[in-house]
């Protein structure tokens with residue numbers, strides 16, 4: 410049977426030059442081999458060929474005027490990948506590296522992640538190659554409004570509900586939501602991650618990071634261990650990294666690193682959450698400034714990183730939380746992490762590790778939670794926001810957080826029991842991919858050829 414290989418070759422022909430998407434597709438499809446061998450109906454219904462093809466891909470021009478009066482042009486994307494389980498759901502990424510391959514890999518991962526939450530949400534993703542860095546508030550607003558002038562016609566509270574991702578936080582969601590409302594005249598739950606006064610959910614901002622730490626806790630408890638007292642490496646300095654660090658402190662662990670695209674902070678005494686929030690949430694400044702506040706912290710400039718990886722992963726610790734971007738953990742980083750005693754990894758970022766790095770973690774049988782399981786707390790809480798919007802309620806933080814904890818425990822349970830069912834009890838990559846796929850594929854079969 411090599412229709413998996415055939416499907417991957419088919420992708421490279423029909424969608425050329427999309428390396429991140431092939432990487433994500435190959436990981437999922439390779440994990441499905443034992444399932445497909447034992448359950449012929451997925452092949453009979455051509456589920457593999459169907460699931461790798463987005464239902465709809467929207468690409469559009471975004472024109473806007475910068476502060477100097479010059480017309481700028483960016484590219485906008487929304488990939489509505491799979492709606493078998495519910496309305497398309499997934500974030501928008503604004504980053505200069507964004508292209509069709511990156512949005513497609515993110516949308517593909519989102520299908521299985523959303524399925525793992527057990528909630529009624531399909532998979533989608535979007536974004537732009539717009540770079541928010543260094544832009545004025547006025548420029549950000551004009552870009553967001555122009556982006557929404559096209560996107561509004563493709564989204565809605567029961568069709569497609571975007572949220573944030575890299576470069577898209579409360580400010581950008583506010584501008585996009587405002588423009589949607591102006592264009593449609595409707596005040597409705599078309600975005601998640603909204604401000605608390607206009608339909609947002611308590612706990613959404615914190616949910617991805619908190620969820621990644623809850624997932625780590627589940628991973629460790631399954632091995633009769635605990636996050637308390639652990640020294641932790643965290644990469645990134647954005648939404649996911651900040652709330653990963655916050656929850657690590659709440660649970661008695663010590664996060665000693667964070668990073669941005671310019672460099673890494675190593676603070677052996679423990680990262681100061683106040684300084685990090687001040688620099689990133691208030692001032693939108695570089696992490697370089699961190700050492701001006703803490704003379705016992707070290708700054709490692711990105712130009713001084715090892716040639717084969719990232720400085721964060723070369724520091725001795727017990728656990729690691731990649732929370733910046735895809736492929737930020739290389740094979741050499743994986744080797745260093747294992748050699749340095751890291752035995753628990755919970756991925757806040759999507760596809761944080763290269764394929765070779767994932768292989769190293771699985772061979773070593775450490776507690777490894779892949780992004781589509783470990784970072785699902787963000788989108789799960791987004792669905793809780795949708796539920797609150799459609800019932801015109803606002804739940805307490807306690808209620809949202811209790812649900813988040815239960816969802817993360819359930820995702821861990823699904824991954825672990827599925828891994829066991831296929832005789833690879835420590836391989837939660839296989840467990841996550843098969844458990845997520847089964848839910849989507851069964852729904853696709855029941856809904857016929859659409």
Ligand code: NDP
Nearest residue numbers: 574575576617645646647648649669670733734758759787
């Ligand atoms: P933010 O924009 O808030 O933060 C991103 C952080 O990562 C910043 O510190 C940024 O540094 C750094 N970073 C981004 N791209 C690169 C790069 N190419 N090289 C080095 N550093 C980089 O985004 P989020 O925290 O929301 O997202 C982080 C990750 O988590 C992403 O992979 C995202 O897909 C994933 N994720 C996010 C969810 C959410 O709810 N927000 C949910 C699930 C997953 P700098 O500011 O210098 O660019």
Ligand code: 2IT
Nearest residue numbers: 499500572574787788791
């Ligand atoms: O990757 C992700 O899961 C997100 N960026 C969050 C998606 C969402 O709809 O909350």
